[in-house]
Amino acid sequence: MTDPYITLDFDPSTSQIVREPPGEGYGNWVGGKMAYDAETAVFSLFYRERKPLEQGRAGRCGVAVSTDGLQFSEVWSATKEDFNANSIEEGHAVRFNGRWMVYVSYEVKGTSQWRIDLLEAEDLGSLDVQSRRTVLSPGDFGLPWIKDPYVHIVDDEIWLYAAVPPRSSPVVEGNIIHANSLDATVLAVSDDGRYFPTIEYVFDAPGDDSWHGRRARINSMIPWDDGYLAMFDGGRTFYDNYEEHAGLALSPDGRVFTRLDDPWITSPYGCVRYVCAVDTPDAYFFSFEYTRPDGSHDMRVQRIDK
Secondary structure (H helix, E strand, C coil), X not given: CCCHHHHCCCCXXXXXXXXXXXXXXXXXXXXXXXXXXXXXXXXXXXXXXXCCHHHCCEEEEEEEEECCCCCCEEEEEEEHHHHCEEEEEEEEEEEECCEEEEEEEEEECCCCCEEEEEEEECCHHHCCHHHCEEEECHHHHCCCCCEEEEEEEECCEEEEEEEECCXXXXXXXXXXXXXXXXXXXXXXXXXXXXXXXXXEEEEECCCCXXXXXXXXXXXXXXXXXXXXXXXXXXXXXXHHHXXXXXXXXXXXXXCCCEECCCCCCCECCECEEEEEEEECCCEEEEEEEEECCCCCEEEEEEEEEX
């Protein structure tokens, strides 16, 4: 097996900052996901800006483009008011069948329900929030929430990975209740990117006290050996919802994943999370959130030549 810890060894503190947080201090974050369209040789970057909880959470998102994967120019933005949302969460902008498909997760205003909507257009600058459609509504699957989409194009299909509640319940031993897992990852497949009739659990937390014991959110995949290498966020406490740990997992088919034991990368001040890997002919690119000395998160990109 090609060792990803050696091949993909990098120091995130020396990476390129592509977006600054909206303020200083804990709770001020900027982050999202990037993609690469081989036909146009364009990198796309979806990001959202978040302020502390008491200041309104994530109020703005944007899409930026690049030709080198390091210098990005914004071409579109929207606010949580545009989405009628309490807060905007992760999204992903990809090009599929000649159109840009932008998947955005957000919490619907006045509720605690996270869902995933789709915006699409011929070019990213002409996206219209009012034309969005909900493509993954949690109630359709008996879930309270579904969020954080990552899109992987397989042949002529959209494979969308999303975070959902765990399917397990807390373990009870007599008078002792063990902390339950906090999330899991499901896969939804569509041939047009608009209709996702099923979801399939593909990645669960082990439910133990390890560094990744209670969180299991897949953020991206790249081809690796005869299968895939996935980047995921792990954690063992509720606090890790904000300072998660980046891990790696191997998969032969994008449906069955085996964790690699050791954490992959981190920040000396907190976390590296939402690592989104992009495979191009000459290099791998990784976008991610990085904790700064003041506790805020900036968004960075690292290039590793092949």
